[in-house]
Amino acid sequence: MSAGHARPAARHASLLIFAGSRARRSRSDRRVPRTSARSRPVTSSANTYRLLILPGDGIGPEVMGEVGRVAAWFRDKRHLPIELRQRHFGLASWQAYGSLMPDETWAEIEAAHAILFGAMDSLDQATKIPPGERRKGSLLRLRKSLDTFANLRPIRAIPGLLDASTLKREVVEGVDLVFVRELTGGVYFGEPRGVETLPDGRERGVNTHVYTSDEVERVARFAFDLARRRRAEGKPGRVHSVDKGNVMEAGAMWRRIVQRVHDAEYGDVELHHMLADNCAMQLIRWPKQFDVIVTDNLFGDLLSDCGAMITGSLGMLPSASLSARGSHGRRALYEPIHGSAPDIAGKGVANPLAAILSFAMCLRETLELPAEAERLERAVDVVLGDGARTADLAVRGAASLSTIAMGDAVLNALGRA
Template sequence: DIVIVRELTSGSYFGEPRGIFKEGNERVGINTHRYTESEIERAARSAFELARRRSNRVCSMEKANVMEAGVLWRDVVTEVHQADYADVELSHMYADNGAMQLVRAPKQFDVILTDNLFGDILSDCAAMLTGSLGMLPSASLGAPMENGRPKALYEPVHGSAPDIAGQGKANPTACVLSFAMALRYSFDLGTEATRIETAVEKVLADGVRTADLLQADGDTAVSTTQMGDAIVAALTTSL
């Protein structure tokens, strides 16, 4: 049970200058890994607030050993922690070691805080701990609105998979769990979110599998609708 808090609006994907330029007789591709203190602070506060609602642990990942942006990231995260979140356990790890540790011993992590580029890589690495991208929910959370709720977009981690559209093969679990995240983080309905997550766990424990989760050649896959119906049945049973 890991949550990766990935900063989404800056870093290598948006920094300037960027582009493909002519340099002498050859082309050069440039992307700028750029972060401001306020961008890092915003992501750090999100991670610490989330940790307080979970296991009170944050591991921040960057490359402070070779990147100045990583040095600033570590400094700002530490400053925010010392100023306002000393009750939360904070550790730091280089992102490449973090990828290895996710594979080696994933249970050591609870909330992982990282930047845009490393978050992209680490979240896909963590995805396969579950066996399939079809299992993973996600939330893009912004600043709180006047009602106190964050601006938010909840969706499965995976893409739309047009190659299997209409074939009944898609795993609906990530979509269902994304709704559970919406209940927990936008509507403060943690009990209801847990009921949905528990229903999903029961269905998986009972051996119900869509095609992406089959473990052996002799296993039989259920359809998208059948998987959804099984989750609803498990949820109804828990009422």
């Protein structure tokens, strides 16, 4: 994602999938030509968007295979300027390359306009991988290196899936909100951290929740800008800023700075402050009161997973992690918020819709083609409205679709649009 990338002007498309020699074969692999990542230099035409697929571990390769097929449809049928490349990441990278972050992978990351990420197994139990190597190849490290500070997690009640939610239909119907989670600061990155043994033999664990004023200011501006954009689309365009300022000094600072940015630059945007514990309750009680929720790294992680049950499954939630906008666009990482699900990996039953909807976010945020993003989102709505379900969405004992069959259904819906 080098700074030298300008927005492509032409509508020329090409699709190249790159993978290491140990890549799993899938239906997607048979449909898209594959070439060794080492066989071609890292270059990109000014007329194309280079998107790097990092399938990762667990169900990542399965769901990202369907993303590749959907991207190919947009290339062929909608003539979008897309070039896809692929590298291993996570434990798959260690197995294929002997490194969690080889130079070739980092070069591809730097050269890409955006990253499409699948899932990653925990490295904590990877005892054969040196600790330093584990830190180098972590997803947290990747986000920090790219400075993708704003994590967007949309929560939308899909009409065909209302009965999959554990909440009442009247509570979830019509919900359309988005979390803006600060992603590169807070307790996940704060120092000091670690576990030490005290002189008396007790252990003490330490994590530090820390934010600087500029980190809060930039994510607040991002949320307010998003609210303005959503208001222009006919949505409420209000912001709820969530913290624990009643017991945490960093939370009190967060609230004060968000209010200051609002008063100085965004007086036209409706702003409310809410404590994190109250927000968790309100998400279940009446989620339709929310439009944009901006919060820190930890609370955003917890609350957005809570909001996932509005849609009925973690397998439905996409996300986008974005950097500040420079003269040549943003760095961006798109990923489903579900994990690697090792218990179902390789069985072909994973839900690919969150990964596919993450690609829809890429169409909107990186390619800046909201109409194409809406085309894909409508196709997903149609598929679910027709009753298609993967195992995570199906009623117990009912028939369900495989990962590839769900991808087929989305492609068929796109073809009918």
